[in-house]
Amino acid sequence: MRVVVDVSVVGLAQLYETARTGIYRVISSLIPELIKIKDCDITFTSFSSTEINLLAEDYFVAMGHEDRFVATSDLEKKLFKRVTGFSDIDKKKILQRLVAKLFRKRNISKIIGQAEVFHSTFSPLPDSEGLPLSFLTIYDMIPVLHPEYFWEDFDTEFQQILSSVTVGRDCILTISESSKEDICSYLKIDPERVYVAYPAADAEIYYPETDGEKKQRILKKYHIPAPEYFLSLATLEHRKNLRTSIDAFRRILHEPGMGEQYLVLVGTKGWKVNELLDEVATDPLLRERVIFTGYVDDEDLSAIYSNAVAFVYPSLYEGFGLPPLEAMQCGVPVITSNTSSLPEVVGKAGIMVPPSDIDALAQAMLDVRNDSDLRKMMVKQGLQQAECFSWARCARETVAAYRHGFRTRA
Secondary structure, three states: OEEEEEOHHHHHHHHOHHHOOHHHHHHHHHHHHHHHOOOOEEEEEOOOOHHHHHHHHHHHHHHOOHHHEOOOOHHHHHHHHHHOOOOOHHHHHHHHHHHHHHHHHHHHHHHHOOOOEEEEOOOOOOOOOOOOEEEEEOOOOHHHHOHHHOOOOHHHHHHHHHHOOOOOOOEEEEOOHHHHHHHHHHHOOOHHHEEEOOOOOOOOOOOOOOOHHHHHHHHHHOOOOOOOOEEEEOOEOHHHOHHHHHHHHHHHHOOOOOOOOOEEEEOOEOOOOHHHHHHHHHOOOOOOOEEEEEOOOHHHHHHHHHOOOEEEEOOOOOOOOHHHHHHHHOOOOEEEEOOOOHHHHHOOOOEEEOOOOHHHHHHHHHHHHHOHHHHHHHHHHHHHHHOOOOHHHHHHHHHHHHHHHHHOOO
16 A cells, blocks of 8 residues: 655744644654554655755655655756745745745645555645545644634634545544544544544653753753752643643642742743733742743753653643653653543543642642652553553554555545
8 A cells, every 4th residue: 555644744843943843743753653664655745835845855864764755856946946046035935935836736746646545644635636545634623613722813724724624535533532523523524534543752752861960951951940840841822721830830839838849831932821921920929930941952851851740731622632641751740631632641640630720730739749659659650651652553553544544435
């Protein structure tokens, strides 16, 4: 079976640091495991702008797997290089878009015309004659179920992705049973055409860090003044429910012996959080106790996680929720929401609370901080739960979906 997978997000992430989100982590972690599968002919491509396509190609070259990537044609590369030489920025951008437009339809027809299965990991399925059996990965339905969590018109952009699916012909891959239920309900699609492939946390990035000197060095690098802090990691945006995390933290600071605690928030700045950030900066109780690290390099994440006394993640809604899994894999107790996919992720290993219940979250934080036996039990159970997920399993489930979809195609 010949499969072509569009992984343009890996090129986008080389261009913009802010694109290195959960979706990028899923795709970049899945690619090497798909390459390892020998009994399925899988190649990769990028159907985006010429610049992003070339960066995606560079990504595979750096991996040593340029032979698995369907490269941009020499003619398109030459034209793109020519237009990048213009000093007029506006003219350069116009010509770059023109080059991409000239070659996009041709590239799509040529590449997917040779495939029996086509899989887009993020972008809309292409509008092309002769499209083979097609899979689209939909990570969650949050943009249409809760458009208030996103910037204006984001739900419109997401609708364009959804509208590229032909119900009854195309198949969907997703990352949790919770997301599958939402997809089937919204699209009115047969559950037999929606497949779940659970993501995982990369064992080379997320593990219990035991090197004390390294941990101290990383704390200093990100201006974290003391170990054993409460930690959260996510793009700083409304959906991650930062206000509840901060309000719960404010409450525990008033508890006996808790006044010296810190809350460390790791992640780039997202949508609708300026008011909250200003509030923290002007609050005399919080401004020295809440630490915003910004983006953290992958190689530093295990140390950041491993120093935490607990990982706090009262997200309002998640298609899967990688950070709680990453935390468990680093040996950190997890406190999270009891909604959407998060119970699938943490199982019985974490403490789950209603995401709007500040008192319950604050009490859970106090319990974990003050009860060493509880922490030890949660660490053990979290490590065991994390072993249920792997990228090899995700790749196997993805290929199994290709095969089942191909056998039962309409």
